Amino acid sequence: MSADGWKTTEAATGEATGGAGEAPRERASEGTGGEAGGAVLRPHAEETFADELAALAAADDRPRPERWRLSPWAVATYLLGGTLPDGTVITPKYVGPRRLVEVAVTTLATDRALLLLGVPGTAKTWVSEHLAAAVSGDSTLLVQGTAGTPEEAIRYGWNYARLLAHGPGREALVPSPVMRAMARGATARVEELTRIPADVQDTLITILSEKTLPIPELGEEVQAVRGFNLIATANDRDRGVNDLSSALRRRFNTVVLPLPGTPDAEVEIVSRRVGQLGRSLDLPAVPEGLDEIRRVVTVFRELRDGVTEDGRTKVKSPSGTLSTAEAISVVTNGLALAAHFGDGVLRPGDVAAGLLGVVVRDPAADRVVWQEYLETVVRERDGWKDFYRACREVTA
Numbered sequence: 001m002s003a004d005g006w007k008t009t010e011a012a013t014g015e016a017t018g019g020a021g022e023a024p025r026e027r028a029s030e031g032t033g034g035e036a037g038g039a040v041l042r043p044h045a046e047e048t049f050a051d052e053l054a055a056l057a058a059a060d061d062r063p064r065p066e067r068w069r070l071s072p073w074a075v076a077t078y079l080l081g082g083t084l085p086d087g088t089v090i091t092p093k094y095v096g097p098r099r100l101v102e103v104a105v106t107t108l109a110t111d112r113a114l115l116l117l118g119v120p121g122t123a124k125t126w127v128s129e130h131l132a133a134a135v136s137g138d139s140t141l142l143v144q145g146t147a148g149t150p151e152e153a154i155r156y157g158w159n160y161a162r163l164l165a166h167g168p169g170r171e172a173l174v175p176s177p178v179m180r181a182m183a184r185g186a187t188a189r190v191e192e193l194t195r196i197p198a199d200v201q202d203t204l205i206t207i208l209s210e211k212t213l214p215i216p217e218l219g220e221e222v223q224a225v226r227g228f229n230l231i232a233t234a235n236d237r238d239r240g241v242n243d244l245s246s247a248l249r250r251r252f253n254t255v256v257l258p259l260p261g262t263p264d265a266e267v268e269i270v271s272r273r274v275g276q277l278g279r280s281l282d283l284p285a286v287p288e289g290l291d292e293i294r295r296v297v298t299v300f301r302e303l304r305d306g307v308t309e310d311g312r313t314k315v316k317s318p319s320g321t322l323s324t325a326e327a328i329s330v331v332t333n334g335l336a337l338a339a340h341f342g343d344g345v346l347r348p349g350d351v352a353a354g355l356l357g358v359v360v361r362d363p364a365a366d367r368v369v370w371q372e373y374l375e376t377v378v379r380e381r382d383g384w385k386d387f388y389r390a391c392r393e394v395t396a
Contacts, residue, residue, distance in 0.1 A: 001013045037391050041280070044094075044140060045133035052078065053134065055088040059276040065109045067185040067227025072105045075134040079105075079127065086157050093130045094123060095269045100255055101127075107253040108135055108187065113208050113230040115252035116194070121323020124233035124255075131231055136186040141177040145192035154178050154190070155213060156204045165240040168217045175222075178230065179213055180203075185227030194234040194241040201248055204230070208251035233321040237321070260324060263309070266297045269324055281312050290344025293331055295387055296351055299378075300327050303359065303369075308377055319358050330354035348390035356394050372396060 046053060053069070056078055062071035070078065076157060079101050080090030094101060107114045108131065116124040132139040143153050162172035180189035192200060207213055211224035211269050232252065235241060260266035270293050278284065298309060300322045307314050320326070334350035360366040374395065378388045 001258045020136055045129045046137055046139055046251070049078075049091075049093075049133070051131075052088070052090050053137070055084055055086070056090065056134075057084065059084045063210070064339065065227065067225070068109075069137045070101075070134055072085055072109055075105045075131065076101050078134045079130055092272070094127050095260070095265055095272070096123075099255065103253075104131065104255045108229045108231070108253070111211070111229075112253045113204075113232065114232045114253055115249075116231065116257055117236050117254050117322065118236050119237045119256040119259065120321050120382050121325035122259060123324070124193055124257055126193070127257065128233050129230045132187040132189055135229075136181075136227070137358075138186055139189065141181045141186055141188045143177055143188070143190045144210065145190060145194075145196040147195055147197065149196045149200055151200050151203050152176065156215065170218070173215070178207060179222055181230070182207070182211075182213060182222050182224040182228050184247070185225035187284050188230045190232040192232065192234065193232040194238075194244065196242065198245060201242065202245060205248055205251060207376075208248075210247070254305045258302070263294075263301060266301065266324055266327070267294055270297060270327050270331060274335065275368045275390075277328070278335055279303065281332075281336065283339050284344045284346065289331070292334065292346045292348065294336075295348070295384070296327050296355065299355065299359075300324075301371075313377060315377060316352065316369045318361065318369045320358060320361045320366070322358065326358045330358055348387040348393060352387075352390040352394045355391065367395075 003328075013135060040047075056074045058069055060071050060074040062073050064071045065382065068075075076098070077090055080098055082090050084090065104114055104116070105125070114131075116128055120126055128137045132141070134246045143149070154172075154176055156176050157174040158168075159172050159174055162169075166172060175183070176187045178190075190196075190204075206226075208230065211228070213222045213224075234244070236256075246276055260269055267290075274293070275285070302308050302315060303317055304322045306317045330351055331346070331354075333354045336348050337350040337353075338346045355360070357368070359370050374388060374391055377390065378384050
């Protein structure tokens with residue numbers, strides 16, 4: 001990383017048709033930053049968990065697919081957690097059904113691409129990043145899908161200064177992350193695939209079916225090297241999405257990531273992730289606020305499911321998804337309030353404002369839903385009086 005904060009990834013030219021066995025790109029060491037010399041705010045997964053990946057690689061004696069850093073067993077262990085024979089503890093990156101992770105990893109070991117599907121906030125991007133880190137040692141070959149994503153983001157573009165000066169040539173070609181992954185035998189990622197316009201989505205069909213990316217301007221093509229695969233993520237319930245064509249959908253094996261199945265599982269996910277974020281932001285320890293985390297998770301689940309935990313009272317659901325990711329955001333913001341404007345202990349007043357902002361997306365309809373929930377459920381619940389007062393104070 002240079003003094004001005006820029007971090008070199010890969011050369012923009014010359015790699016599109018490069019050899020398969022090239023060394024992974026040089027990494028900036030963790031802890032280096034921009035002009036202030038501070039720590040990187042969010043290192044990539046392969047940097048944050050480098051010790052765990054190295055320990056798994058050393059202990060892994062199972063067969064590995066070509067150009068994989070780890071065997072499928074070790075990749076699944078990296079995501080789900082476990083203890084190695086030498087005592088090294090691998091922290092869980094994903095809390096959920098083991099079979100889903102095994103199916104996802106197995107898919108990447110075949111010639112089928114992987115589509116992680118689910119409602120917003122079900123850790124699709126998180127799982128995608130960690131899969132790429134464990135398989136290829138590089139999670140940065142990424143295309144971020146938006147409504148304005150052009151074909152060049154998936155195929156290739158041109159350095160127009162060189163194009164005008166020298167005409168079409170390899171030196172003027174700017175390979176996309178997908179093209180670089182094909183040439184290296186690595187794992188590419190496409191985030192929010194369904195937000196990309198349908199005609200641009202279909203650019204992937206030839207890549208996934210023929211494992212080839214033609215470059216007609218040069219009369220050449222890039223053929224995918226063994227080890228190449230692609231992970232895409234998509235929301236199945238969100239506004240502003242473009243459905244996948246049947247031709248493109250057939251090129252993927254789809255794994256649906258569900259919301260956490262039990263309150264305890266969701267509390268564990270929120271606590272673990274908030275703890276990781278809190279350490280990077282120097283926030284108070286999570287155990288001191290575990291009661292409030294349980295309350296936030298309970299509120300989210302009841303409003304999401306439309307019924308209280310005991311099944312006795314039906315409640316209206318707001319317009320938002322109330323995902324686990326949003327619960328993590330509410331608790332993290334509450335910890336920051338407690339650290340900077342309180343005594344460092346997470347209390348109801350610290351999470352109340354964040355809850356209001358997440359639940360009340362529609363100022364008219366959602367506010368009524370929230371107020372009814374407070375009066376009919378929270379107010380009558382034993383041990384929740386302080387939580388009720390804090391929520392009423394910010395709602396009024």
